[in-house]
Amino acid sequence: MLIDDLTTPAVLVDAQRLDRNISRMQAKASDNHASLRPHIKTHKSVDIAQLQVDQGAHGLTVATIDEAETFVHAGFSDIRVAYPVIGNDKYERLLNLMDDARISFCVDTPAGVKQASSFFADAGREVEVLMEVDVGHGRCGVPFGKPDEAIQLAKQIVNAPGLQFAGLLTHAGQGYHGPRDGETPEHALRRASLQERDRILDVAALLFDAGVSAIDRDTFEVSIGSTPTITYFENTERDGLTVTEIRPGNYVFHDAIQVGLGACPLDDCALTVLGTIVSKRRDDSGTERAYIDAGKKVVTTDKGARTDGYGIALYNATYMREHPHVDITGLSEEHGWLSIPGAATFGVGDRVRFVPNHACVTVATQHELVVVDDDEVIDRWPVAHKTPQTDA
Ligand SMILES: Cc1ncc(COP(=O)(O)O)c(C=O)c1O
Incomplete structure (x- = not known):
């Protein structure tokens, strides 16, 4: 299965980046x-x-x-x-x-x-x-x-x-x-x-x-x-x-907060969110606005010390480079608000992939993580949530 075939919203983990991050931190501890x-x-x-x-x-x-x-x-x-x-x-x-x-x-x-x-x-x-x-x-x-x-x-x-x-x-x-x-x-x-x-x-x-x-x-x-x-x-x-x-x-x-702090480059970010553009319009200033199906119930409104939006938009579903023309400027519960001032064109139904501000809280909204290698889906890992408790 390919990333393009996934139902959105989905939270993806890049297996190679994950492995690299784990081994680097292990080396740091050992050193x-x-x-x-x-x-x-x-x-x-x-x-x-x-x-x-x-x-x-x-x-x-x-x-x-x-x-x-x-x-x-x-x-x-x-x-x-x-x-x-x-x-x-x-x-x-x-x-x-x-x-x-x-x-x-x-x-x-x-x-x-x-x-x-x-x-x-x-x-x-x-x-x-x-x-x-x-x-x-x-x-x-x-x-x-x-x-x-x-x-x-x-x-x-x-x-x-x-x-x-x-x-x-x-x-x-x-x-x-x-x-x-x-x-x-x-x-x-x-x-x-x-x-x-x-x-x-x-x-x-x-x-x-x-x-x-x-x-x-x-x-x-x-x-x-x-x-x-x-x-x-x-x-x-x-x-x-x-x-x-x-x-x-x-x-x-x-995540985007760590990139903003200078704790890592964008290339180290292993967790991304995949959404689909469900609606778009052009506002009076000529800015294209697009709305995706991933809002604050997926990525939360956490910003940390970042001032510029709710994540870093990437070129497309597989090309993991920052998209210079796309900003995630707002979130409502089920919608991510994108602002596209020029140069990029998106249509309803197009996929958007982005690095969220805060990976930890993004994971906590999910039941599973979709593990990917480039554009291929290679596994699905459950996210462990609260176990039901019975009162004593
Ligand atoms: C007590 C404690 N230890 C360790 C960590 C891990 O820190 P980080 O998420 O920055 O890796 C946290 C994060 O909230 C924490 O609260």
């Missing part, structure tokens, strides 16, 4: 003597996770308990929930996975530590937890620059029954903010990357200096990662401590 624990929230695909593990990934990162269950049930045996897990319902579900897999998750508040400790101690089990640190993103984690808070929480974890203090974890989401005034994209990425690495190592060294961690330096995890910040990541040593693990996710596909 820096760190484990790669890819975040699977990007693809939610057992098939892609298997490719990552086959190439050397050590365990998987997930964001939700649903994802943890899906991937343990699929046979993956080392799962880190990079999220502060709260609630006995969720601890119970993780406990149920612990006979089949090594499970860990994040804690970042005294209340969170207390709740997790109480549940796992009552269950007579010990679960690995990582203390989340905020190195500048402003989301979860003990804020960098508050050493007393970090030491106090670490001491609480070490003394909490039912919990095993496995290490520190951070995600420098500020890498997505783009350049500040006068900064180049490369400089902005290097700044965020250094902040992520140096700040987490500072906190790790602080805890050892304060005599907090009874755990030896060889097993203490220092886990970092996002696709933009890993672009320029180089490991370093601080008081015998190094980054032990990187957790990028988006890199398997990349």
Whole structure:
């Protein structure tokens, strides 16, 4: 079957680009003597996770308990929930996975530590937890620059029954903010990357200096990662401590946001959306407007730091180069709005292929990914969604 024969909208994965992205990131981890624990929230695909593990990934990162269950049930045996897990319902579900897999998750508040400790101690089990640190993103984690808070929480974890203090974890989401005034994209990425690495190592060294961690330096995890910040990541040593693990996710596909940040060239983008022009008109200014059958229910309205539209339109279904005359200027639920100021002509029924702004949320709208090699469809991989839960 060829791409032209597909029903639209469809989300395509270019097999060669995917493979190249996976092996490059694996090489990056190995060159820096760190484990790669890819975040699977990007693809939610057992098939892609298997490719990552086959190439050397050590365990998987997930964001939700649903994802943890899906991937343990699929046979993956080392799962880190990079999220502060709260609630006995969720601890119970993780406990149920612990006979089949090594499970860990994040804690970042005294209340969170207390709740997790109480549940796992009552269950007579010990679960690995990582203390989340905020190195500048402003989301979860003990804020960098508050050493007393970090030491106090670490001491609480070490003394909490039912919990095993496995290490520190951070995600420098500020890498997505783009350049500040006068900064180049490369400089902005290097700044965020250094902040992520140096700040987490500072906190790790602080805890050892304060005599907090009874755990030896060889097993203490220092886990970092996002696709933009890993672009320029180089490991370093601080008081015998190094980054032990990187957790990028988006890199398997990349997307228009990563291209805009300078984290990758367009040629690395492995995930595209295929739509069909369902209507067109010429507006009073002479601009051709076309409407495709892929709107915000396929690609979402996410823009990240991009200011120019909802994706990068490509020449046609098989020619993966940017189309300079086509902009995706708007989205309604079922329609993508294209603006074609000149030079290009499109007819109703023509196919349009584009790199969406944010691959991870695009995947989450789908039930399957269509795997392609040039213009040929070679496979279809299911996207794992929420497993139905019954209330206890
Ligand atoms: C905690 C955590 N770790 C790792 C990642 C992976 O980052 P990226 O999607 O930039 O590769 C994310 C992304 O949201 C995250 O929230």
